Amino acid sequence: MSAPTSKASGALRTIGEISAETGLPHHVLRYWETRFPALRPLQRAGNRRYYRPEDAALVRRIDLLLNKQGYTIRGVQQLLAAESGEAPAQEDIASSLTTIRNMLADALAADVRRSGA
Structure with missing residues (x-):
């Protein structure tokens, strides 16, 4: 061979x-x-x-x-x-999560105001 x-x-x-x-x-x-x-x-x-x-x-x-x-x-x-x-950078992930958390907190606060509690 x-x-x-x-x-x-x-x-x-x-x-x-x-x-x-x-x-x-x-x-x-x-x-x-x-x-x-x-x-x-x-x-x-x-x-x-x-x-x-x-x-x-x-x-x-x-x-x-x-x-x-x-x-x-x-x-x-x-x-x-x-x-x-x-892959997204860690800073981008943290920023996105913070934005989502703030949106959820605002929505919760608005819901509480509407229900009068």
Whole structure:
């Protein structure tokens, strides 16, 4: 059997090549596709997966966070969402909650005035 040829850095890689490179089983990579929306390899006929360089980099990052740094899947999801700007900032959440609380307090006070209690 001949040695595998090296590919250009921008070339697409199959799930087998990514699996061999990272040491992760195929089923783990397919599972991660369901848990991490940013991980979307190209799928061709027969559902063959082809990983772009950015997909391969994301697989390596997820592997590092989960298997080396001890993050949970949920923790990695939150970290990636925060980095991509999908998650609202803590200040925005606090401000929204304060606004909702004030609206509820005003509505309650108005209801008490109407009922005459």
